[in-house]
Amino acid sequence: MTFAKEESGGAAEEDSHDPYVPSQRRIERERHKRSRARRATAIAALSTLVTGVVLYLVVVNAPGWPRTKETFFNAQYAREAFPKVLEGLWLNVRLLLVCGAAVLALGMLIAVARTLRGPVFFPLRALAAAYTDFFRGLPLIINLMIVVLGVPALRLQGITVDPVLLGGTALTLTYSAYVAEVFRAGIESVHPSQRAAARSLGLNNRQALRYVVLPQAVRRQVPPLLNDLVSLQKDTGLVSIGGAVDAVRAADIIVGRSLNYTPYIVAGLVFVALTIPMTRFTDWVTARMDRRRAQGGTI
Amino acid sequence: MSGTTDGETGRAAMEPAAPVPRPVLRMEAVRKSFGGSVVLRDVDLEVAPHTVTALIGASGSGKSTLLRCANLLEEIDDGAIWLDDEEITDPRADQDAVRRRIGVVFQAYNLFPHMTVLENITLAPRRVHGTGRAEAEARARELLDRLGLGAKADEYPDRLSGGQQQRAAIVRALAVRPRLLLLDEVTAALDPELVGEVLAVVRDLKEDGMTMVLATHEMGFARDVADQVCFLDGGVVLERGTAEEIFGEPREERTRRFLRRIVEAGRL
Numbered sequence: 001m002t003f004a005k006e007e008s009g010g011a012a013e014e015d016s017h018d019p020y021v022p023s024q025r026r027i028e029r030e031r032h033k034r035s036r037a038r039r040a041t042a043i044a045a046l047s048t049l050v051t052g053v054v055l056y057l058v059v060v061n062a063p064g065w066p067r068t069k070e071t072f073f074n075a076q077y078a079r080e081a082f083p084k085v086l087e088g089l090w091l092n093v094r095l096l097l098v099c100g101a102a103v104l105a106l107g108m109l110i111a112v113a114r115t116l117r118g119p120v121f122f123p124l125r126a127l128a129a130a131y132t133d134f135f136r137g138l139p140l141i142i143n144l145m146i147v148v149l150g151v152p153a154l155r156l157q158g159i160t161v162d163p164v165l166l167g168g169t170a171l172t173l174t175y176s177a178y179v180a181e182v183f184r185a186g187i188e189s190v191h192p193s194q195r196a197a198a199r200s201l202g203l204n205n206r207q208a209l210r211y212v213v214l215p216q217a218v219r220r221q222v223p224p225l226l227n228d229l230v231s232l233q234k235d236t237g238l239v240s241i242g243g244a245v246d247a248v249r250a251a252d253i254i255v256g257r258s259l260n261y262t263p264y265i266v267a268g269l270v271f272v273a274l275t276i277p278m279t280r281f282t283d284w285v286t287a288r289m290d291r292r293r294a295q296g297g298t299i
Numbered sequence: 300m301s302g303t304t305d306g307e308t309g310r311a312a313m314e315p316a317a318p319v320p321r322p323v324l325r326m327e328a329v330r331k332s333f334g335g336s337v338v339l340r341d342v343d344l345e346v347a348p349h350t351v352t353a354l355i356g357a358s359g360s361g362k363s364t365l366l367r368c369a370n371l372l373e374e375i376d377d378g379a380i381w382l383d384d385e386e387i388t389d390p391r392a393d394q395d396a397v398r399r400r401i402g403v404v405f406q407a408y409n410l411f412p413h414m415t416v417l418e419n420i421t422l423a424p425r426r427v428h429g430t431g432r433a434e435a436e437a438r439a440r441e442l443l444d445r446l447g448l449g450a451k452a453d454e455y456p457d458r459l460s461g462g463q464q465q466r467a468a469i470v471r472a473l474a475v476r477p478r479l480l481l482l483d484e485v486t487a488a489l490d491p492e493l494v495g496e497v498l499a500v501v502r503d504l505k506e507d508g509m510t511m512v513l514a515t516h517e518m519g520f521a522r523d524v525a526d527q528v529c530f531l532d533g534g535v536v537l538e539r540g541t542a543e544e545i546f547g548e549p550r551e552e553r554t555r556r557f558l559r560r561i562v563e564a565g566r567l
Contacts, residue, residue: 020340023328026377032390 074262081254081263088250089270095168095236095246100229102172107179112209114180115187128180135177140235144170148242163242171239175232182224186217219289226282230275247271320348321384323479323510324369329378331364331534338364339534342378346479346527349508353521353542356531357557362514363406365531366481369512370401383478399427402472406484408464410456410471416443417452420471428475435474442470446500462493469500473509480504482513486520498524518561522546530554 059065113121113128135143147170152161160166190213198208240249247270251263326344330337339361346352354362367373369380371387371394380388387397410419417439424435443449446466456464465485472480482501486494498520504511505524515521521528521542528545530538530553538551549555 020330020337020377023377025379029388029390036390 070260072261072265074260077254077258077260077262078266081251081266084250084254085247085263085267085270088245088247088267089274091164091239091244091246092233092236092271093274095164095171095239096229096233099168099171099175099232099236102168103175103179103228103232104225106172106176108183110176110180111183111187114184115209117205132177132180135174136181138174140170140174141238141241143174144238144241146170147173148239164239164244167236167239167242167244171232171235175228175235178228179225182221182228183217186221187213189220190216219286222282222286226279230278233274234271322346322381323348323383324512325381326365326369327379327381329365329368329380330376331361331368331373332376337534339368339375342534342536344529344536346510346512348510350510350526351505351524352512352527352529353525354512354514354529354531355516355518355521355545355557360531361534362531363483364534366403366483366512366514369479370403370481371397372403399423399475400478402475402477402480404465404468404472404480404482404485406487408456408461408468408488410464410468412456415453415455416448416459416467416470419456419467420474423471423475439470439474442473443467445503446470447496460493461489462496465489465493465497466500469497469504473504478510480509480511482511482515484514484516486515486517518546518558530557532557 062068110128110131113124114132116125144167148163148166151159151166187209194212194216195208198212199205203211237246237248240246240252245253247267248264251267254263255261322345324344324346326342329339329342329344331339342361342365344352344365354365356362364373368375375388378388379386382397382400385397386392387394410416411422414422417436420439420442421430421432421435424430424438425432430438440449440452443452446469448463448466448470451459451463451467456467459467465488469485485501486497489497494517498517501511501513501520502524513521513525523542525542528540528542529536530545530549530551532553538545538549538554545554546558549558
């Protein structure tokens with residue numbers, strides 16, 4: 001066995017036959033690393049504890065704390081508000097899902113329109129540019145008021161007056177302009193040589209975009225896209241200016257009645273809780289993509 | 300200049316004491332694996348001051364990994380590496396301080412595309428070694444002139460040819476006056492007619508007494524310039540010796556076979 005291995009030697013050698021035994025040096029080095037890791041964990045834990053205690057003491061000893069606690073952290077109002085806020089949140093979630101999908105699709109369309117080459121496409125390019133210029137500049141709240149309050153005022157036949165539908169439309173208009181710019185930056189960040197390689201294989205412009213450029217662009221755009229989606233998620237609450245009851249509006253109603261601000265805190269925490277899994281999920285997806293094409297190395 | 304102090308004082312303090320010059324780089328029983336595959340096993344290496352060591356061997360034999368380990372770009376699994384008698388693989392060693400004393404030139408140049416050639420070269424002297432701008436630029440221009448790139452100082456790397464980019468990368472590595480220069484297949488990405496200009500630079504550096512370890516497929520060049528040649532095969536230094544020994548009368552059958560393939564490919 002050993003003889004055969006030496007005969008074959010080198011790369012052909014199977015690692016299962018490797019007679020390798022870790023040296024004393026390695027064992028010592030790993031012991032050192034472990035003890036350093038333990039120390040780092042201990043320091044992190046201690047520092048976290050100290051920071052927490054200091055923050056707690058500062059807040060609790062503030063002169064206005066008892067009053068603030070009563071107004072913002074009242075358990076009874078929190079219990080009362082929670083189911084109502086959740087009910088309202090369902091509207092936010094539905095708006096997020098529908099508008100999010102619409103925003104991604106429309107944004108991608110606009111971005112692609114802006115990167116089209118050739119004089120034939122000039123009107124399309126100009127239109128897409130004008131669209132992003134206008135809707136990125138227009139404050140969302142004004143956009144919402146125009147669409148949610150202005151469109152019903154026209155009393156057009158067959159056009160909805162539902163504030164949720166209209167509000168969702170306004171959100172989509174504004175956010176697709178943001179997202180279009182994110183996509184466009186991504187498309188332009190892919191090195192021209194990639195497009196050249198794709199075109200040289202005979203792929204046409206659309207195929208090169210679809211199979212080579214966009215997959216690379218989207219990968220880089222995941223974090224900024226997520227940023228816009230989280231922002232959209234919070235802004236879905238603004239449809240309440242048309243009378244729809246979302247999580248924030250639900251909290252608002254209770255606050256108006258009770259003059260206690262706890263429901264706002266509840267609504268705020270619910271939004272945060274909704275965002276965190278989304279962020280972790282995209283982190284996980286991008287990390288997995290990175291691992292697949294990892295280059296190795298410790299730096 | 301701060302870049303020199305480490306290496307120079309270290310050498311000045313050591314050399315008179317030892318009859319044989321202490322090696323600049325020493326590796327002992329180095330082992331490195333990625334996942335399940337062992338890339339380097341039991342590698343020993345000694346690089347004397349002012350000598351050139353050439354690593355030859357087929358693709359995947361571990362040449363690049365060996366260089367990356369020497370610069371601590373890869374963490375070795377076992378064994379130890381010394382730079383001027385300091386064990387750099389000791390977990391307590393300051394890795395940045397070690398890398399400050401080692402220059403590296405990569406196969407793909409790795410110049411920073413958002414900086415001009417001059418900015419590429421003066422980055423480390425100015426930000427890491429605290430050299431003043433005027434001094435760093437003067438030295439950079441002097442080196443660029445010497446390597447025939449004087450006119451390209453203010454160009455961006457993408458405007459340069461491959462050979463010019465690689466020479467600029469060599470200048471960048473030299474600008475901090477490293478104790479040791481590692482060259483990883485520095486001509487592999489170049490057109491044949493540009494290979495010569497880069498190899499000429501390496502020859503000049505040898506004349507200047509720079510200590511170098513280079514992984515290369517240019518056998519003629521290795522035979523020419525190397526004081527020590529190591530043939531790697533399957534992550535093991537199968538054979539080592541002077542250039543005449545390895546290329547003239549290799550002892551190992553695998554070395555002979557490798558060199559025969561090279562000759563058949565017309566590369567020697």
